[in-house]
Amino acid sequence: MKHPYQIVIVNKAGTHLFTSVKNTVQVFELASGKKVGEWIDDISPDQVTHQNTQISKKKGEPIMSQPIYNHIRSLLLTGNEEYLVGTTDSDKSTIIFHVDFTGENCLTLSKRQVLAKRPCSISFDAGNENVVVADKFGDVYSIPIDTNEPVPEKELAPILGHVSMLSDVLVTSYKGKQFIITGDRDEHIRISNYPKSYVIKNFLFGHREFVSDLYVSEHDPSVLISGGGDDFICLWHWFDNELLTKVELRDLVEEYLHDGHLPPARFLTEDSKKEISIAKISTLKTDDSYFLIVLVENTRCLLVFEINDDFTVTHNQTITIDNSIVDFSIDESNKRIIASVDTESSQLFEAFKYEQGKFSIDSSLEQSFKSVTDANPFDVESKSDFQQLYYINSMRKRSEH
């Protein structure tokens, strides 16, 4: 059996699939499943786990921090799809690839910029000139997409920062001006001007728990959709500081929650609720509808809503499969959703096509998915060998008693 994919991306034309499993990036032709690009992070995690071997001053024992995996945490295509950009946990870097399908291997690493703290989310500014990257320590950096040598990490100065863990960053435009939106563990959504990001425009207050995902659709950049550790997601007219709608999820998702959604043992009490964390928000526009698609972390369903013209949101459908969905991507051209699945079977992907008002399983890609999976370099014995696939809920703040 193979290790599940933590990231899946379909390009706009719906012709190529970009994936990441553990420390590997692979690119495939969607129709044939033929591998057209590959990159393997050759920095082994034990070269960089030195921070785990620190000795605690007080107790003289090694500090047990979370294991650092050799893991690609985020991956994103620039708007023009000329670059693929990701972040690594191994050496805490931003990796920038030039994408060119005419070559043997479509991926050429053009820059690897090491950061001081582990990066967690990326976005691009207009014109795709810079990657903005947010780190775990609350800072955001801007890194030029060029082939110049990376700069020493100590020389990088943050363009903005929160005294909190950042979860997501987004650069977007409104009436010809650019803004940068950041979300953090302390319920904040901050909107700053860009590139003069030292001028904060406003904060959006509405979340009661951490924010984990910020989403703005190309179809309507005036609307921000945000989710995190709450039972709801929010739609905003972010520029006008206006909350449009709160979409309640609990009743819809309750039956798909399981023991994996309970708080960690030492915080577990008799009346602990199963906790909802938003893994991903996206939209898909068809000729007559505008769909909102939400993945709650570690569930085997995708919640599909319709966003109406007045920004009310109605539940339309819940797509379910047998195993938890790790990530999904929208194939706008073919009105399709492609999901990666946490399973011991060989069905590591699932596609859902929109037809006659509903999404249903699309088996036409089965053969391609099979060849994609065959190219997956990570054979594992059982689920217990999987790297941690769900970590969003660990952002939740707990009170120590």
Place this chain on the structure above:
Amino acid sequence: MPKPPQPPCTKDKETQLREQQEAEIKRRAYRENKQNARKKVKHARFEEPTDVSPVDLPRKRFYRQRAHSNPFSDHRLDYPNSPDTMDWSKMYPNFYDSELGKMTSKVEIADIGCGYGGLLTQLGPSFPESLVLGMEIRVQVTQYVEDRIIALRNKHAQDDYKYDNISVIRGNAMKFLPNFFYKSQLSKMFFCFPDPHFKQRKHKARIITNTLLSEYAYVLKEGGVIYTITDVEDLHNWMVQHLDEHPLFERLSKEWEDQDKCVEIMYNSTEEGQKVTRNKGSKWVACYRRLPNPEECV
């Protein structure tokens, strides 16, 4: 070098421990007593103060707490979800219009990391029309200031100036200022003798950094002023460097400092500042004006 053998002192230790415990029990009892008084005042906010309310100033030694608090940790502080949901009426009852159901003024002056509140008690009477707020992260220090203000209000209940425009709140100013204050709400922010966090590795814990200054600029109105004072030259240079670098701040001149009454108050009235005076230490001052936003920004 091997240590010389220690004389057995188990008994001493026991006594010590017992004494410590007794002292802590005493401190706690004192604070509980004060807390009850505090509650009474808070709940009876529209009634005349009753005769159980203390007029004697609280004693600092009952509120001692570890000097440092980690600004990064989330000690489940209470903070409003947004400035809209912040209830100031209990803190400044005389500035609350119960008929309209809203405050007649907004907080305009903030003392960040106010410690034992010396600055508040001086700023209050100097700006009787403005609401002055101290924000302090340490819980017992905050309680001390609350009790101090209650006592002052009781003592001066019949006077012209009643200490009704100063208050204190527990909060982490490095994380939650935008939850308390609207954009451009403040006209003055004070940073008096902030914790120096000497170690290089801890510099991000300093309360003045490039990125935090953007948040302070957000809550400050155009023309508003950041006041800083410290007895640690290194920290002074650090604050000056970062404020100089920040495009939204401009240093105010020595002449300006000399004529500004807040500079004088800040120089002499905080507990930390008084300690420095007693020890004949130096004090460094730097004040900065909030500049207008660049034209293309909103």
